[in-house]
Amino acid sequence: MLAGPLDWGDPVIVASGSAFYLYSTQPLPWVHVPVEIGRSGGSWGAVEDALPVLPPWAQSGATWSPEVHRFGDRWVLYFAAQIQGTVPAVHCIGDAVADAPTGPFLAAATPFICQRSLGGSIDPRVSMSPSGSPYLVWKSDNNSDSAKYGTPMIWIQRLSSGGLGLLGSPTPIFTPDRAWQDSLVEAPDLVTTRGRTWLFYSAGAGYWAADYAIGVARCAGPLGPCADTGDRPLVASSAWGAGPGEESVFSSGGHYWLVYNSSFSADGSTARPIAIDALTFGTGAPTISP
Numbered sequence: 034m035l036a037g038p039l040d041w042g043d044p045v046i047v048a049s050g051s052a053f054y055l056y057s058t059q060p061l062p063w064v065h066v067p068v069e070i071g072r073s074g075g076s077w078g079a080v081e082d083a084l085p086v087l088p089p090w091a092q093s094g095a096t097w098s099p100e101v102h103r104f105g106d107r108w109v110l111y112f113a114a115q116i117q118g119t120v121p122a123v124h125c126i127g128d129a130v131a132d133a134p135t136g137p138f139l140a141a142a143t144p145f146i147c148q149r150s151l152g153g154s155i156d157p158r159v160s161m162s163p164s165g166s167p168y169l170v171w172k173s174d175n176n177s178d179s180a181k182y183g184t185p186m187i188w189i190q191r192l193s194s195g196g197l198g199l200l201g202s203p204t205p206i207f208t209p210d211r212a213w214q215d216s217l218v219e220a221p222d223l224v225t226t227r228g229r230t231w232l233f234y235s236a237g238a239g240y241w242a243a244d245y246a247i248g249v250a251r252c253a254g255p256l257g258p259c260a261d262t263g264d265r266p267l268v269a270s271s272a273w274g275a276g277p278g279e280e281s282v283f284s285s286g287g288h289y290w291l292v293y294n295s296s297f298s299a300d301g302s303t304a305r306p307i308a309i310d311a312l313t314f315g316t317g318a319p320t321i322s323p
Contacts, residue, residue, distance in 0.1 A: 042240065043098040043156070043220065044292050044307045047134060048285040054134045055307075056083065056099040065096045066112060068135050083110060083136035088127055090144055092117045097124060098220070100281075101134055102159040102196060104167070109196040110138040111145065111157035111169065123153040124174055128197060146190075146199070148173050152182035158281065159196070160189070160223035162255040167192040169199070170206075170232075172219045179216075184208060187221045187234065189256060206257025207232055207250060211264055215244065220279045225255055226289070226314050232259040233291070235278035236266070241297050245276035249319055262318050268293070273308065282312060289314065291321055 042058035053071040060067060066084040069077040083101075087093060091114035100111040110129040115122045125147035129138035146154045146169070153174035160168045170189045175182035187207040191200040209218045214236035222233045230252035237245035246266035252259040268277045268291075276297030283290055288311065295308035310321040 040298050040304050041307050042294060042298070042305055043279045043281075044294065045100055045281045046283045046290070046292050046309075047101050048283060049103070049134055053285075054101065056101060057307075058098060059094070059096040062094050065093075066099045066110065066136075066138070070135065081135055083131070083134075084112065084129055084138045084140060085136070086140070087114065088129075088140040088142055090117055090125075090142070091115065091127060091140075092119075092122075095122065095124070098156045098279075100157045100159060102167070103134075104194070104196040107132065107195070108134050108138070110136070110140075111159070113153075113155035113157065116144075116147075116153075121178060123149060123177065124155045125149075126154045126157045126171060130197070141197075146171060146203075150182075151175050151186075152177040154188075156220050158222045159192070160255065161225070163225055166255075167194070167196060168223070168255060170221045170223045172221060176217055184216055185218055187218055187232065187259070189223065204256055206252065207234065207259040209236060211236075211248075211261055213237065213244070213246065213264070213266060214248070218248075220281070222280065222282045223252070223255070224282050224289070229314070230255055230259075231314075231319055232257075233267075233280055233282055235280060237276070237278070240276070240278055240294070243270055243275040243297060245278040245297055246270070247278055247280045247291075247293060251318070267319070268310075268321065274306070277308070279305075288312075 095115035125144040129140035151173040220235040247268040274296030280293035294305040
């Protein structure tokens with residue numbers, strides 16, 4: 034488990050060469066997209082800002098859920114940020130490019146995905162199909178005002194080969210339909226392995242609640258649709274912590290790992306530590322080993 038005095042929400046780990054890069058939601062007002070480098074023994078370096086300059090549409094102090102992926106010799110950062118001046122706040126997804134995983138990333142001048150009619154768009158993750166085509170999966174942020182926009186959904190759309198364009202139309206692949214989900218699904222990550230596609234997600238009252246948990250759904254293919262295989266989450270509150278969630282999946286050395294916040298943060302007042310569990314794909318649903 035990784036812990037510290039700051040609130041490390043929405044953790045993502047990217048493996049490249051002998052190094053690991055840890056990104057998270059903004060824990061400091063002067064760091065838009067924090068990144069730390071780790072090389073061995075669970076030791077992480079100093080916090081750097083991968084996105085030192087925000088695009089003109091983004092309001093400072095509200096940068097969420099970063100995702101970083103390599104396309105050829107270039108790295109692309111996807112992130113959610115609040116649209117300037119929106120009350121209540123509306124977040125949309127931006128994109129930025131760099132020559133290295135630590136940046137500095139240069140953001141596009143306009144949002145990449147912005148479903149204003151659905152309350153906004155957050156939680157981007159890159160997914161690779163078995164044929165090697167890249168896709169972006171994300172959440173429409175309907176619950177930013179559920180009375181107005183309704184129930185959030187998970188969406189997917191194909192990316193261009195360089196990761197900076199969208200092809201075709203967005204497709205909804207998952208909505209909440211279990212009691213424990215409390216009409217909320219978010220933090221999607223889509224993984225295809227051993228001939229099967231799985232959607233990992235978080236659900237519950239919210240990231241700040243003890244009933245927040247991590248679920249996994251079986252998908253018909255890389256473009257869904259996806260459906261739960263049971264009535265219980267994959268990771269729920271336990272002795273390890275209350276309200277686990279905001280997960281992502283990464284692979285290294287032929288193994289898969291689940292990285293997530295192992296306990297909730299009450300309105301940001303308590304630091305969310307990061308946990309990493311081994312993830313196993315067999316004949317049935319995925320399992321974890323803390």
